[in-house]
Amino acid sequence: MARVIIWGGTGLTGGELLRLLAGQEAMELVAVTSRRRAGQPLWTVHPHLRPDYPDLLFTAPDEAEGVAADLAFLALPHGSSFPVARRCLDRGLKVVDLSADFRLRDRSLRESWYGPGGAPQELVERAVYGLAELHRRELGQADLASGVGCNATALNLALFPLARAGLLETVRAECRVGSSEGGATPSEGGHHPFRSRALRIIEPFRHRHMAETLQELDLDASRLTMTVTAVEMVRGIQMAAHIGLSKRVVEADLWKLYRQAFKGEFFLHLTPARPAHLRFPDPRLVLGSNRALVGFALADDGRRLLVVSAIDNLVKGAAGSALQAANIMMGLDERQGLDLRPAYPA
Amino acid sequence: MARVIIWGGTGLTGGELLRLLAGQEAMELVAVTSRRRAGQPLWTVHPHLRPDYPDLLFTAPDEAEGVAADLAFLALPHGSSFPVARRCLDRGLKVVDLSADFRLRDRSLRESWYGPGGAPQELVERAVYGLAELHRRELGQADLASGVGCNATALNLALFPLARAGLLETVRAECRVGSSEGGATPSEGGHHPFRSRALRIIEPFRHRHMAETLQELDLDASRLTMTVTAVEMVRGIQMAAHIGLSKRVVEADLWKLYRQAFKGEFFLHLTPARPAHLRFPDPRLVLGSNRALVGFALADDGRRLLVVSAIDNLVKGAAGSALQAANIMMGLDERQGLDLRPAYPA
Amino acid sequence: MARVIIWGGTGLTGGELLRLLAGQEAMELVAVTSRRRAGQPLWTVHPHLRPDYPDLLFTAPDEAEGVAADLAFLALPHGSSFPVARRCLDRGLKVVDLSADFRLRDRSLRESWYGPGGAPQELVERAVYGLAELHRRELGQADLASGVGCNATALNLALFPLARAGLLETVRAECRVGSSEGGATPSEGGHHPFRSRALRIIEPFRHRHMAETLQELDLDASRLTMTVTAVEMVRGIQMAAHIGLSKRVVEADLWKLYRQAFKGEFFLHLTPARPAHLRFPDPRLVLGSNRALVGFALADDGRRLLVVSAIDNLVKGAAGSALQAANIMMGLDERQGLDLRPAYPA
Amino acid sequence: MARVIIWGGTGLTGGELLRLLAGQEAMELVAVTSRRRAGQPLWTVHPHLRPDYPDLLFTAPDEAEGVAADLAFLALPHGSSFPVARRCLDRGLKVVDLSADFRLRDRSLRESWYGPGGAPQELVERAVYGLAELHRRELGQADLASGVGCNATALNLALFPLARAGLLETVRAECRVGSSEGGATPSEGGHHPFRSRALRIIEPFRHRHMAETLQELDLDASRLTMTVTAVEMVRGIQMAAHIGLSKRVVEADLWKLYRQAFKGEFFLHLTPARPAHLRFPDPRLVLGSNRALVGFALADDGRRLLVVSAIDNLVKGAAGSALQAANIMMGLDERQGLDLRPAYPA
Known part of the structure; x- marks a missing residue:
């Protein structure tokens, strides 16, 4: 059972990750962080997940640094993600980052769209672009995957x-x-x-x-x-x-x-x-x-x-691709937690 | 031609008043105020009215005090309306106030819902509740009408x-x-x-x-x-x-x-x-x-x-009733500017 | 593995049952009927389920009578369901009927709302009202369950x-x-x-x-x-x-x-x-x-x-309650195929 | 006061014409036809116009032939419009046809999109394409205008x-x-x-x-x-x-x-x-x-x-352009009945 931590769990992609993880039985959520919501029940932000996480509270980022885990999803704003990624990697976690910090390998391209001062180049080059259909093999070897736009x-x-x-x-x-x-x-x-x-x-x-x-x-x-x-x-x-x-x-x-x-x-x-x-x-x-x-x-x-x-921009375009990449990185079947069917019409 | 000033023209009821006034030919808009938007074209806030008011700019409240007018509509937040009403009345304008400041005659009732410190009681008692269907005769004599919830x-x-x-x-x-x-x-x-x-x-x-x-x-x-x-x-x-x-x-x-x-x-x-x-x-x-x-x-x-x-909450529930009341107060046909038909289906 | 047949698979509740069954691993869909669509791919009517049932065709009702099965869901119009239910029961299938044919035990109540000429009273009395939360125990013994409004x-x-x-x-x-x-x-x-x-x-x-x-x-x-x-x-x-x-x-x-x-x-x-x-x-x-x-x-x-x-009227209000009842009738965990989380916001 | 008849008043463009005509004071509606709804109040089909036409009933087409009028709008299906247009013209009415029957002057182009058997070429050539912004001058001379797609x-x-x-x-x-x-x-x-x-x-x-x-x-x-x-x-x-x-x-x-x-x-x-x-x-x-x-x-x-x-496809894209063309054909100000402002947001 892989222990999972989510950094930045109050946004829409964070919420979507939480929904998917509730159905991914090979992963166990150990913490989800929020600076502003620390100590509050997760369901105050994601009311649809109250039956899934009835008692879970948001963890303050500082406390979360000490939580033992195997895998981290980072659902943080562009530019604030890479320092957390570095620390997680240093502690031996595998990291899937949903921000844009690691998506673009070319420094000048990256800076032209997202401005200067982002992730260091060697960290960017360590990351695999997190779209399994294009990078399945590399993800199997990776400890850092980017999210996808x-x-x-x-x-x-x-x-x-x-x-x-x-x-x-x-x-x-x-x-x-x-x-x-x-x-x-x-x-x-x-x-x-x-x-x-x-x-x-x-x-x-x-x-x-x-x-x-x-x-x-x-x-x-x-x-x-x-x-x-x-x-x-x-x-x-x-x-x-x-x-x-x-x-x-x-x-x-x-x-x-x-x-x-x-x-x-x-x-x-x-x-x-x-x-x-x-x-x-x-x-x-x-x-x-x-x-x-x-x-x-x-x-x-x-x-x-x-x-x-x-x-679905929040699933295949964000949290779903991230979980799929994480499954591969953890040696799991990439479909786990993702065997979902649309409710239609809705 | 009645000269009209709108106090607080950036909100939804202000916008709706502007739409109605563009079709009320017996009234002429002389100013519309906004503290935050003063000097900007009205259409930056109400883009659908650009053909109607291609050149009109928002006026700063201080400047608006000096604009000659016959009638003022106040589309200001609850509690900030009554001082403006007082000054307009003192300058001889007729006033239709769309806030809740003058709606409730009973002081205790008013304070229980909107808190203390509102309009002085004598000013409240001067106001007629601005629903023409219930107060047509009094509106004909009034110089101050409240808005309606x-x-x-x-x-x-x-x-x-x-x-x-x-x-x-x-x-x-x-x-x-x-x-x-x-x-x-x-x-x-x-x-x-x-x-x-x-x-x-x-x-x-x-x-x-x-x-x-x-x-x-x-x-x-x-x-x-x-x-x-x-x-x-x-x-x-x-x-x-x-x-x-x-x-x-x-x-x-x-x-x-x-x-x-x-x-x-x-x-x-x-x-x-x-x-x-x-x-x-x-x-x-x-x-x-x-x-x-x-x-x-x-x-x-x-x-x-x-x-x-x-x-329509913005028309009969706000700006439309206000214009209807104003028409009566100004001695006009109450239907002027209000002979509108819904576009259906839409 | 329970073999399942769906009678009347082109409507919205039929489609919803098909969605749920695609995720219920203890049940195997053997046929889904449609008089009008017989021979056409299921996905022409339910395009969202094409990945789940890429090759399945609708079966004509006459042919479906000969298909071996353990359980039948009837998603037929009110009044056309009970004869099919009778034949299925006679062939030893368990039956969950989503129409209103078996919901109301009292004959006069039933006829006052749905008209005369419905299911025979003894068949109605054989049915258990298919809401597991109210009739779990009886459903465990039943071979016929009604749907729920x-x-x-x-x-x-x-x-x-x-x-x-x-x-x-x-x-x-x-x-x-x-x-x-x-x-x-x-x-x-x-x-x-x-x-x-x-x-x-x-x-x-x-x-x-x-x-x-x-x-x-x-x-x-x-x-x-x-x-x-x-x-x-x-x-x-x-x-x-x-x-x-x-x-x-x-x-x-x-x-x-x-x-x-x-x-x-x-x-x-x-x-x-x-x-x-x-x-x-x-x-x-x-x-x-x-x-x-x-x-x-x-x-x-x-x-x-x-x-x-x-x-969700199509799930807990129809197909979901039906599957839950069926799970109980078949001796399965009632949650199977129903461990679903809402995608929110959507 | 121009007397107006609408042929085919139950569709969406017919309804929109009726809305516009209620505000066009130089035109008087004398009949609106419907084969299926003849004798029923207009508002059973267009409930939003009940205050405008409280007593008007749909007229059967046969009866409508005998109604004296100056102008006819045809809101009939493609292909059924041109014979009515011919009869109206023969009786001296001006005609604005909202169907596609007269839009395309080139016969082969017309037949390639709408099939053979449409309006006779000489009648098509008599029609002016009914977009005032492109054909204002010709419309001033015309007795037949096409609608616009x-x-x-x-x-x-x-x-x-x-x-x-x-x-x-x-x-x-x-x-x-x-x-x-x-x-x-x-x-x-x-x-x-x-x-x-x-x-x-x-x-x-x-x-x-x-x-x-x-x-x-x-x-x-x-x-x-x-x-x-x-x-x-x-x-x-x-x-x-x-x-x-x-x-x-x-x-x-x-x-x-x-x-x-x-x-x-x-x-x-x-x-x-x-x-x-x-x-x-x-x-x-x-x-x-x-x-x-x-x-x-x-x-x-x-x-x-x-x-x-x-x-708005029903106004500028249909009934509004038609009224604008009709105004020109009748020697009126083209804006009459069309000085409308959008209600926004809505």
């Missing part, structure tokens, strides 16, 4: 087969995102009267999650445009990528390419070509689960392709 | 015919309210991920808007219970009152009673007994308008009655 | 401790329900432009699910009023019961009463008295799970009580 | 300045649409449990409204791609067009181009470049009104442009 994950899982086949000439990705992407802290933009049914185009051409896609798909920045639009939902990402292919293809080749790439992947699923209304995935079909759905359609010219993916 | 208005318009007929023995009122009732300031409870699709019972037995109903319907406190539930909508109130009647009645009498009471009222409308799905009003049928809909059903025993009303 | 379940779980203590003098129950309660078949009332954000009071005083509450709580019809309001959600019921108690009580007694009644119940949970915003349960805290939450507040007079419950 | 209007109003300047090399337009676009008739796709919070990509590359854009902007089909995604709203279209410009431009030129093109247009408004969150229009800022908002951002390369527009 939710929007980046929607792109990376949808496009890696094309990237590996050298087919991506241009990518114009449009992410439709829910309000949970903005986190648990109230803000003007997230205030219900203004956020409800909003269609708010946040970024017209670029978004910082792009950097993870450039890195993971080994793409040149000039090939990728990314737009993010906030829509009326709480969880979920639908990513629609309009792709210019580097060569003309026929649809059968794409099916073959995707089927091979997804083969054996428990959490990746293609949507069917027919009936038409199921061709492009809707996030509601994965909410609450660690699944990613991918569908596509090729234009008549054989050069323009629409690829659409759907994930 | 939105939930109270949903009750008062639904129940005044029964109250006047002495039929109300017990009233258990349930208000379903939207997120705009909480105002424009971000809060944890109003944060979209937590507020979206919430069913949050805010008050099990009482709510401070009750006091206005007790006063206006001349009811004893022991007869009234009020529950407020936040539901998934931005605007709108649906009030459902389960009433124990003081004597057995037949339905035809109730129709007669309500028809007489609503006769000649431009904004009050009964919903039909049939078809069944239209019997009880839905707030969507009044959104954006100053209308109030009222429907009812009598139980077989002739003693239990369900009365349901629907209003 | 979703609204009735919200009432029954909230009120049975009070009913057993003889405290219920009057009950005015208000259920707020989602659109999934209306089923999967398109209708004018369920058409999105008209149903979205609706506040539609469906029944002012009574609803046919009342009958199950009268039966299960052994209440006199004159004591119970029930209102149903459709609100903006897909899943979930929030039931708020305003209760007149038969005697004055103190709050501590109620806590004791409820704690004892819920003791050992895996799926029943009380909400805390504090903080205030968590006192009354919100359906979002149980969606997708088999949990029921119950909270209450006592008025100062010690005689008026508000009890609020929240369930 | 809602998605086409979102594109046409956003792009006509660029088209006229010869700047459009490629256009990839993405329309986010609400459920009202599907009309008032229940359907599986529009059933609330399935439609609520859906993100449903309806068309990956083309949509029949494209044809109107090709015609009105005089674009070659190869330059335009159009995707339509159903999102969680009832009314509203947000159109986001990713444009490849035919030459490098600087942003100031675009501002100048758009300001000139929109000059004097009462219903067209540019959104400001700053603050960033207001740069791209959100449909909520126009709902219920006849306004169209347009915003844009130019990429650093001066060649890629994002143009975003927002309209």
Whole structure:
């Protein structure tokens, strides 16, 4: 039984990790920290988990340093995570960090999006990018894994087969995102009267999650445009990528390419070509689960392709991928605690 | 042309007043104040009104004191309104105050709900409660009108015919309210991920808007219970009152009673007994308008009655009633600027 | 491994059963019937379950009669279920029927709500009402269990401790329900432009699910009023019961009463008295799970009580209770396949 | 006072016309037809308009033929409109047809999208495309105007300045649409449990409204791609067009181009470049009104442009444009009945 500590357990990704861990029987939660909520019951922040953790209190960070554990999840803000990671590693814990501190290996890329003064380069290089579908083998050897950007994950899982086949000439990705992407802290933009049914185009051409896609798909920045639009939902990402292919293809080749790439992947699923209304995935079909759905359609010219993916940003785009990575790092079946099905319609 | 000034124009009721005034051709907006936003264009806060007020800037309160006007609407927080009202009255303006400062004539009642230190009693007594349907004649003579509580208005318009007929023995009122009732300031409870699709019972037995109903319907406190539930909508109130009647009645009498009471009222409308799905009003049928809909059903025993009303909390429950009162105070047709129809479905 | 057949697998409760069974490892789905969809993949109707049942086709009813099985769930319309139940029982299967055919033991009560010509009385009397929390022992001996009405379940779980203590003098129950309660078949009332954000009071005083509450709580019809309001959600019921108690009580007694009644119940949970915003349960805290939450507040007079419950109508109010009953009937742990946690916020 | 008849008054555009006409004081409604609802009160279908039309009944089409009128709006299904138009014209009425029957002048284009057997070519050629901003002068001479496609209007109003300047090399337009676009008739796709919070990509590359854009902007089909995604709203279209410009431009030129093109247009408004969150229009800022908002951002390369527009599909995208065209055809101020402001937030 792996003893687990969560650093920073009051946010939405922290809450989601707690939900997943309640169903992961090979892991035992020994502490969850909060500076502001120390001493208060966990369920005051996560009321839906009261039956699962009826008596657990938040632990102050200082106290948590002394708690014996095997594995730490860090659900801390960007920039405050890496010192905790260092101390956990020094004490022999394996670490999965959900912040952006360790996601980008290239220092200049990292600093251009997240500013200077982040994690030291040698620590960054020790980290494996925490997306099991792309780094399963390295995660098996790692003691430090980064988290994944939710929007980046929607792109990376949808496009890696094309990237590996050298087919991506241009990518114009449009992410439709829910309000949970903005986190648990109230803000003007997230205030219900203004956020409800909003269609708010946040970024017209670029978004910082792009950097993870450039890195993971080994793409040149000039090939990728990314737009993010906030829509009326709480969880979920639908990513629609309009792709210019580097060569003309026929649809059968794409099916073959995707089927091979997804083969054996428990959490990746293609949507069917027919009936038409199921061709492009809707996030509601994965909410609450660690699944990613991918569908596509090729234009008549054989050069323009629409690829659409759907994930739950808090699961496959955050806590779920983190647990999957942790399972691998701990030598467990990567599916443990993640065999979840969406409740639909909901 | 009446010159109008709005004190406190950044909130939701201030915004709604601005929308209504843009269509009230007998009034001319000369200033709208904001301490925090002074000098900024009005449309930075109310982007939907940019075509109506392309160039208007918020005025600092100090400057606004010097602006010549005939009428002031005060959309300020409870407790900060009455000093401004006093100064406006002293300068000869007519005043409609949308806060709660002047709503409750009884000092002890007022202080029990809103705390001590409010408006001086003589000023309170100078004010007329600003619901035209109940105080049309007095408003014609008044230079100071209070605003109305939105939930109270949903009750008062639904129940005044029964109250006047002495039929109300017990009233258990349930208000379903939207997120705009909480105002424009971000809060944890109003944060979209937590507020979206919430069913949050805010008050099990009482709510401070009750006091206005007790006063206006001349009811004893022991007869009234009020529950407020936040539901998934931005605007709108649906009030459902389960009433124990003081004597057995037949339905035809109730129709007669309500028809007489609503006769000649431009904004009050009964919903039909049939078809069944239209019997009880839905707030969507009044959104954006100053209308109030009222429907009812009598139980077989002739003693239990369900009365349901629907209003837009920002219009009939706030800015619309305020403009209607102001129209009367200024000697105008009370409907001016208020001849609005809901866009449905929306 | 129990072999399971589902009769009528295209509706929302059928779909929910399929979701739950995919995670119930002691049961094996051998067939799911549909007259209209026979031969088509199950996922054309339930696209979220494509990864769980990639190859399963709907079976025509006639063929299904010949499939060997140990247990049948009937998710058929009211009135068409009992003949299938009879044939299944004759072939030695245990049967859980989700329709209303076997819920009401009293023939006249049953016919008054569902019309004449239903299940024969001896078959009805053979059935156990399928709510494990109230009939666990009988279910252990039964070969036929009824389903439960979703609204009735919200009432029954909230009120049975009070009913057993003889405290219920009057009950005015208000259920707020989602659109999934209306089923999967398109209708004018369920058409999105008209149903979205609706506040539609469906029944002012009574609803046919009342009958199950009268039966299960052994209440006199004159004591119970029930209102149903459709609100903006897909899943979930929030039931708020305003209760007149038969005697004055103190709050501590109620806590004791409820704690004892819920003791050992895996799926029943009380909400805390504090903080205030968590006192009354919100359906979002149980969606997708088999949990029921119950909270209450006592008025100062010690005689008026508000009890609020929240369930997922498709799980605890239908498929979840059915699986729980089936587990008991098959000698399994009643929690199998039901250890589910809500994804919140969502 | 122009006497107006509406043919086909039970749908969503018919209802919207009725709402607008209730506020257009220079027009008098003399009849509204419905085959199925003849003899029933108008408010049974449009309950929000009961105060406006308390006594009006639907008229059977046969009877309506004999009603004297000056102007007819046809809100009939595609393909059934043109024979009615012919008869109305023959009787000397002016006609505004909201169907697609007269929108496309080119017969082969028309038949390729709507099938053979539509309106005779000479009648089509008699019609003016009913978008006042593009055809004001011709409408002043016309006795027959077509309606406009809602998605086409979102594109046409956003792009006509660029088209006229010869700047459009490629256009990839993405329309986010609400459920009202599907009309008032229940359907599986529009059933609330399935439609609520859906993100449903309806068309990956083309949509029949494209044809109107090709015609009105005089674009070659190869330059335009159009995707339509159903999102969680009832009314509203947000159109986001990713444009490849035919030459490098600087942003100031675009501002100048758009300001000139929109000059004097009462219903067209540019959104400001700053603050960033207001740069791209959100449909909520126009709902219920006849306004169209347009915003844009130019990429650093001066060649890629994002143009975003927002309209209410039932107003500017249908009934509002129709009334605006009718006003012009009748020699009235085109703004009459259309001076409407959105209620926001709502």
